[in-house]
Amino acid sequence: MNAARPVSLSRATALVAQREIVTRVRSKAFLVSTGILLVGIVVAFVVMQLLGDREQTTSVAAPAAIAAELPDGAGIEVTTTASAEEARALVAEEEVDAAVVADDASPAGVTIVAQTEAPEALVSALSLAPTVELLDPDGAWSALRYIMGIAFGVIFMGAAMSFGMPVATSVVEEKQTRVVEILITAIPARALLAGKVLGNTAMAFAQIALVAITVSGSLLATGQTEILAGLGSPLLWFALFFVTGFLLIATLFAATGAMVSRQEDISQTISPILYLVMAPYMLVIFFSNNPLVMAIMSYVPFSSPVSMPIRMFFGEAEWWEPIVSIVLSLAACVGVVALAARIYENSLLRMGARVSWRDALAH
Known part of the structure; x- marks a missing residue:
């Protein structure tokens, strides 16, 4: 063998x-x-996609003259009213999240009316953002x-x-x-x-x-x-x-x-x-x-x-x-x-x- x-x-x-x-x-x-x-x-x-797609919309009421100046979209839904009083009434009845009405005493020319707090998206839309310069943009967490x-x-x-x-x-x-x-x-x-x-x-x-x-x-x-x-x-x-x-x-x-x-x-x-x-x-x-x-x-x-x-x-x-x-x-x-x-x-x-x-x- x-x-x-x-x-x-x-x-x-x-x-x-x-x-x-x-x-x-x-x-x-x-x-x-x-x-x-x-x-x-x-x-x-x-789950990440669902959370990312869930966009919170802020409903806003405003008279016609002011509504035309508001950004409709980007998280803001504008409802046009006949008067400022009607816009305020919609907020009081909780039909909308906030109202924007004319106010000559305000530096911005308008006042936001809301129940407990002003929606951040609306405040940001009405604010004039300054130019930002970052010395170390990559240094943040x-x-x-x-x-x-x-x-x-x-x-x-x-x-x-x-x-x-x-x-x-x-x-x-x-x-x-x-x-x-x-x-x-x-x-x-x-x-x-x-x-x-x-x-x-x-x-x-x-x-x-x-x-x-x-x-x-x-x-x-x-x-x-x-x-x-x-x-x-x-x-x-x-x-x-x-x-x-x-x-x-x-x-x-x-x-x-x-x-x-x-x-x-x-x-x-x-x-x-x-x-x-x-x-x-x-x-x-x-x-x-x-x-x-x-x-x-x-x-x-x-x-x-x-x-x-x-x-x-x-x-x-x-x-x-x-x-x-x-x-x-x-x-x-x-x-x-x-x-x-x-x-x-x-x-x-x-x-x-x-x-x-x-x-x-x-x-």
Whole structure:
């Protein structure tokens, strides 16, 4: 009989990745959570559109001479009356929100009559607005920037936790049940590491792609094309940055998971990785309006998936900046993968006590 040919590294990696993907796709919890996420996105954009379209109209009564001067539209509905007394009567009967009548003693020449308070839309329409000069127009707090930071941060952190943590727990489970000893006899340790990371990265990217498609479709369906036009490029870059950022996170999860042999001990080794996952989310929220901090974070591999797309959306990044940032992220991936592979190979078959960092990094 001919001896069985050893499985090549690429083939073994593909087999492990396929197993990870099939296992996740068959998980009802994964399918349900993904469905809830996508439905939540659609509902959020529909609600935003409904709130945006709900325009509060102020009804105003005024004599013919004054009614002709009032802006009919833009939130103001004008009712023409025969006299000022009739206009006042409509306000008293709560048929209209306010009345505008002539008043020679008023600097504006008219007086607004209302029940409890004058409608702001009417006051603004009758006011002469002065010219405004802003010395720092971009320095104010931006609600949209804050919301985008939360959105990108939550998506990145959620995906890293949903797909990265299982990498570590599956490694520990295979060690605890000693299944890994059988796997290593058939495939190289590096193939096992690469397959786990690539399989979960593919699933995480697929979920992010679904999120991007759902966001784009929701914006188109609700007619919010201006937001979509500005968000299109940042979304694509976010997906690209997400791949490199998640590769770093998932590789470190697998390597640190290999350092322990029991599920109870896993929190000891993955704590630093959890900080790397949470850091972009927290930093972007606290420093969203700090240009210097945001610029620095857009070049750091673990925070660039969140900070760089935001800077691109607001036109703060030059065309070459995301390219340089992605190159730095890829270089970091190469270094982290090499380091994680050494930790993984040195720790995978060591049972019992937690493997120290010194032993895990030894040649």
